[in-house]
Amino acid sequence: MWRPPRRLALPLRRAAATGPGRRLVLSTPIFYANGPPHIGHLYSALLADALLRHRRLRAAGPARLCTGTDEHGLKIQQAAAAAGTSPAELCERVSGLFRQALTQAGVAYTDFTRTSEPRHQRAVRHFWSTLGDRGVLYKGSYEGWYCTPEESFLPESQLAEGTDSQGRPCKVSLETGHEVHWTKEENYMFRLSAFRGPLQNWLQDNPRAILPDRFYQCVLRWLDEDLPDLSVSRERNRLQWGIPVPSDPTQTIYVWVDALVNYLSIVGYPESHGTWWPAVHHVVGKDILKFHALYWPALLLAAGLEPPERILVHSHWTVRGQKMSKSLGNVVDPGVCVGQYGVDGFRYFLLRQGVPERDCDYYDEKVVKLVNSELADALGGLLNRSTAPSINPSNTYPRFSEFCFPKVLDSREARVTGRACAEDYKLVSAVASLPAQVDSYFEAFQIYKALECIAQCVRQTNGFFQRHRPWKFDRRDAAEQLWLDTILHVTLECLRVYGTLLQPVVPHAADKLLSRLAVGPGERGLSGLTFLARYDGKPCPFEGRQLGPDTGILFHRLGKLETMKKRKQEAQVPDKQL
Secondary structure, eight states: OOOOOSSOOSOOOOOOTTOTTOOEEEEOOOEETTSOOOHHHHHHHHHHHHHHHHHHHTTOSOEEEEEEEEOOSHHHHHHHHHTTSOHHHHHHHHHHHHHHHHHHTTOOOSEEEETTSHHHHHHHHHHHHHHHHTTOEEEEEEEEEEETTTTEEEOGGGEEEEEOTTSOEEEEETTTOOBOEEEEEEEEEEOGGGGHHHHHHHHHHOTTSEESHHHHHHHHHHHHSOOOOEEOEEETTTOOSSOEETTEEEEEEOHHHHHHTHHHHTTTTTTSGGGTTTOEEEEEEGGGHHIIIIIHHHHHHHTTOOOOSEEEEEOOEEETTEEOOTTTTOOOOHHHHHHHHOHHHHHHHHHHHOOTTSOEEEOHHHHHHHIIIIIIIIIIHHHHHHHOTTTOTTOBOOOOOTTTSOOOSSGGGTTSSSSOOHHHHHHHHHHHHHHHHHHHHHHTTOHHHHHHHHHHHHHHHHHHHHHHOGGGOOTTSHHHHHHHHHHHHHHHHHHHHHHHHTTTTOHHHHHHHHHHTTOOGGGOOSTTOOOOGGGGTOOOTTTTOBOOOOOOOSSOOOOOHHHHHHHHHHHOOOGGGO
8 A cells, every 4th residue: 555754855844934035926716717706705815915015015035926716617517507608608707707806906916827728737637647656546436425516525524404495304514504415436536544644744843834823723633533535536427627637538637636736837837836836825715724734735745745835714704794695695796895995995994804713794884984984084184184284384294303202211201301292102112113013913914913003003193193283383483393393203204104014905095195205116115114213313314305296085985875885786797697
């Protein structure tokens, strides 16, 4: 019997993902092309997009963002038949919808793959042949409960009693509620059971291979359970819409094996993938964790390749506490939401409210409240007030006075010589530490925490501005003018930091903000980001600089919900038109 080595000889301990000049691929799942995109798909893409943009701002090295559509399998074959079209025509239309949705939401993908493309199919055939040559495939009879919507066999432990569409008792998937059918076939099998030890070694050697930690622990528990061999093909007479098994036209390669290989085909497998692989971070939903954290690493090890560097896992979006479902009519169209809330507004909502560790709930009122409060009022209002002609008639980045705001070691020393109070020093301390905090949260796949910290600092800055009431100062008094200029300088410095840090999440609004502050394209990176240099006795390159032209309202408040709902209903397209 074939057995893998007890201990991997592969160099699984790798350089940190933050090393200077390192290449990195960020990937979303390739989205199944049996229906139009929903906000869950967009959330995966926005997480990867924000990570890519943050990395580029840090000048951490070449990076790519790969996405695409998964276009083979029984679900697509059946969906095409139900729609009276061919699988190829269905995939062409739906793949276009995904491209449109990602582009509309500002996802800066560099690569879009389709599993129907010749380059991908060639990579899949080569990968399959490699597995065969290495002795990890065998042909055997397989029977079990098959779930077509999930394209997988499910063990008894993952089943529950349910009812079908006619109300008759049937077996269903415990997690999704989808009906399963008993299936018996002669398929090719992958020796997954032989890879328990190598997979455990990989995870023990790389405790940050799967984030958040709760999903890492989940995979470790799976490895302590039964790990049967995996069926990796389907009989061709049942599934014609897929890649035939090389040298066996009676079998079709299992859709998940086909789909997973996209992560290799997109980086040039089998010839040039070594330039990028294994410096790859997969962003995936928790429902496909087993495929990415058990099956995929095992297949890679079996083919003589290293597992991906990191698997970043997120949870699901519900709608008013219910799972999104066509039957419930509550599937949220991301294109409608972007049109309703704006690109930056909807990006901000999903990344601010989405918590990878747990499911998050969507409803329109929540989006309106958050966007109006944190973007339109807090951030946009602060920019408008601090650059208004009545407050800053010279339209410049005012000078900072060390006399008004002297550096102190203890905020309790405030007001001894200067005019700043203890709360002002707390603000300066919070904003000074903000870039490092945001960086650590992005690295830990906790973008929502990074945005929470930024929002808190924005609130503190508004408090600072309101506390000192610069609009009441008498500019004829030189001392008052000095303190007014210092208040504005501190406020604009805070806004510059926020605009810089928010670029990965709200790129358009951040660009407007930074342009208003006359921050040039070469001054927007994170690697050289400084804050309030004059407080530390250093020169500030922005001091005395003429501000940029008025870019208008940074973020318009969202209108009445009733009007927005009407627009949303008018914009929705029935599924049958897709």
